[in-house]
Amino acid sequence: MTQPKLPVTCPSCATALSVTQLSCGHCGTAVSGNYTLPLLLQLSEDDLQFVLQFFMTGGSLKEMASQMGNSYPTVRNKLDDIIERINQLNKKSNP
Structure with a gap:
């Protein structure tokens, strides 16, 4: 049984x-x-699951692509998207 994820946004006003x-x-x-x-x-x-898998594969996108059954460019693009989200969150936290 999975634990509920910690809410990060207000359910009323987001x-x-x-x-x-x-x-x-x-x-x-x-x-x-x-x-x-x-x-x-x-x-x-x-x-979060992607970041955990990235960590567990020692940062090997090639290994991740193999495990996920995806191409290297697909996995690289996913990582780039996450990096961009983290950069945006960081800008909001440190204006």
Whole structure:
């Protein structure tokens, strides 16, 4: 059973959500504040899976293409798209 993905946008207005509290399930300690989500958590589930596979293949796009049954250019384009999304998210976080 897969765990639900952490929501990153408001279901009412689609604005980016922020973390306001973290708590320890063991001792009950809670930390409150207003923290932005890390960039990678703001990616879609598909993009996160791609990044994980990229990491697990040691960054070999050739190996990824073989595992995915896709051509090298297709996998390279997917990586370029993810890099662009991360750059856009980074610009929003650091105007």
